[in-house]
Amino acid sequence: MTRSVLLDSALLAPALDEARQLPRRRKNLNLHTSSEAPAQRFFNAMEPNSYVRPHRHLDAGKEETLLVVRGSVGVFEFDDDGAVIRAARLSAAGDAFGLHVPLGVWHSLVALEPGTVFLEVKGGPYVPFSPGDFAPWAPAEGDPAAAAFIAALRSRLD
Template identity: 30%
Template sequence: MAIALQPNSYIQAHKHENPDKRELFTIYQGELVIITYKENGDLLSKYHLTPKTLRTIELRPRIYHSLIAIKPDTVVFEMKDGPWESVEKDKTFAPWMPSEDSPEAEEYFNTLKERLGL
C-alpha cells in the first residue's frame, strides 16, 4: 500500500500481533523517520529513511512503531504479512500515546518531534 504523508501527519504508535505481522517500508519520495518503542513507551530506535540513504526497513511483529514525515509529500510503500484484516483487528494501538483524533494529539506530536530533534 502506498502512503503519502505530510510533516504534520500524526500516526499513533501501534503494533501488529493478532496474528503476528512483519512490516516492510520502502521510501520513494521525501524523508521519513520510523520510531520504534518499548512496551512502556520508551523510545527503542529511530530510523531515518530517504531514497538515497536508508531506503527500506523491515519491522518484526509485536513492535510498537510510528512514522513521521520530514519533508512534504513523502511517499512510502508499506507491505505486511497477510491475511488482510480490518484496522480494529489488525492494529493494537499504544495506550500511552493519544489517538489520532484526540485533542491531545497535536501537543503530544509536537513534543515528540522536539524530543527527536525533528
C-alpha cells in the same frame, strides 16, 4: 489483457494530491486488487502533520516492511511503557531508506517532508486494527494532544 503497472511519478500524483487535502493528511494507493489478497502492497502518500498512532501487529504474517520512495520519514520504536528505544530518519535519497518491523514491536512514523511516499508490504488478508493494537500510552487519532506527541517525536531526530 492484463498489463504491468509502471511505478512512476504519474502513478503517485493523485495520491499525493489527495493526501494534501484529506483530514488525515495521508492516502494509500493499493497495488493489490483486493483486501483478501495474500500480500498487501501499497504506497502511502503522507504529509508532515499526519499522525500515525503508535501500534503493533501481533498476527502471524503481519510483519511490515517500509521503503521510502520519495521524501523522508522519521521512524520510531517504543518499549511497552512508551519510551522511545529507536528513532531513525529514513530517506529515499539516504543511506537508511527502509525498515522491517517484526511482530509485537510498538512503532510509529512521521513524514518529515511534504510529498513523502513510502511503499508498505505486509501479509494479507487485510485485518482492521483492533483497540488492543494501539499503544494505550499514546494519544488517539483526533486527540488535540497528538500534535504535541508528533513534535516530541520529531525532536528525537535532531
